[in-house]
Amino acid sequence: MRLHGHDIALRRLFENETAIAHGQTPPHRILMIGTGGGMCCTRAAGYLTAFRDAGIEHAVDHAVTVSGSGGAMGAFLSGMPHRASRMFEQLSASGFIEPSSFGAPRLHLEYLADILRGHHSPLSFNDIRIKSHRTSWHVVVTRMTGESLLIDAKDFAPDTAQAVLASSALPQVTNPIPGLVGGGEELLVDGACGMPLPVKAGVSKFRPDTVVILESRPDYGDLSRIERLLWPTVTHFCLRHAPANLRRQVASMGQLIQTEVDRLERLRRIKWVRILPDQEDIPLSPFSTDATKLRRAAEDARSFMAHALQNARPVVQV
Numbered sequence: 001m002r003l004h005g006h007d008i009a010l011r012r013l014f015e016n017e018t019a020i021a022h023g024q025t026p027p028h029r030i031l032m033i034g035t036g037g038g039m040c041c042t043r044a045a046g047y048l049t050a051f052r053d054a055g056i057e058h059a060v061d062h063a064v065t066v067s068g069s070g071g072a073m074g075a076f077l078s079g080m081p082h083r084a085s086r087m088f089e090q091l092s093a094s095g096f097i098e099p100s101s102f103g104a105p106r107l108h109l110e111y112l113a114d115i116l117r118g119h120h121s122p123l124s125f126n127d128i129r130i131k132s133h134r135t136s137w138h139v140v141v142t143r144m145t146g147e148s149l150l151i152d153a154k155d156f157a158p159d160t161a162q163a164v165l166a167s168s169a170l171p172q173v174t175n176p177i178p179g180l181v182g183g184g185e186e187l188l189v190d191g192a193c194g195m196p197l198p199v200k201a202g203v204s205k206f207r208p209d210t211v212v213i214l215e216s217r218p219d220y221g222d223l224s225r226i227e228r229l230l231w232p233t234v235t236h237f238c239l240r241h242a243p244a245n246l247r248r249q250v251a252s253m254g255q256l257i258q259t260e261v262d263r264l265e266r267l268r269r270i271k272w273v274r275i276l277p278d279q280e281d282i283p284l285s286p287f288s289t290d291a292t293k294l295r296r297a298a299e300d301a302r303s304f305m306a307h308a309l310q311n312a313r314p315v316v317q318v
Helices: 008-021 038-053 069-077 081-094 109-116 127-132 160-168 199-206 225-238 244-251 253-266 291-312
Strands: 002-005 030-034 062-066 136-143 148-152 177-181 184-190 210-214 271-276
Touching (some): 008 210, 030 069, 081 291, 127 160, 136 177, 199 210
Antiparallel strands (some): 002 271, 136 184, 177 184
């Protein structure tokens, strides 16, 4: 794993946390972005566990999550990020992912819904704690027209778990999730379909001076050339029954990610850092069902993040 960007972005988390603990106004406006990647988001759970272990609980002003990283963020805001990695392990053994010998696999979102709501699960979202937490939380969802947008997870009906489900509903792999958007009910699918790395949307909406990005998969540019070339073809085949605009958006996911990375690199007044895995790390796919690999990936992410935070922590002079 590696850090890319400005180390000072992590230091600012401690500066905010210290100010809040002393009843002072936080000196920074911090935006945290969690990217998608299906079961790879067990890494997001590892990152957030390290934040909690380091005493970072309230420093983030705004959080934006995509896809499965919403499960980790909901656990963090509920006060139990350490349980989120167990959620992915439980999903891997529950039949959540139904493999297919032809076409895309099938996801059973009802299993994820049961876990987030605490049915036979070590993890359940605590909506009271989530809604009272100072960090605002938005998830990215995509309309069936291919347009992606941010929605407030705390205000989503019937609960925050439903917001995560909507942000995780891959088209043609699971059924869309109904939700109220702009006063009317719409069918919503995975936010990564049109906004896999919501830098522009997050910066425009929240005007932060610091951005921390938790990434679950290796950088798009680190993927093999074959994988990048095959993605549009595979997408058009697997989503051949989806609306054309939505299918085009998913097929251009790599280009959308690179556009946002380039945008991030051009920021001058905002200090930012990306935490992301390398190709040499434990290999995971969005549909991984190997519980041992999922557990090791989460622990590696936690360990790496703990070390990075330790290095970023300001020295306390006595």
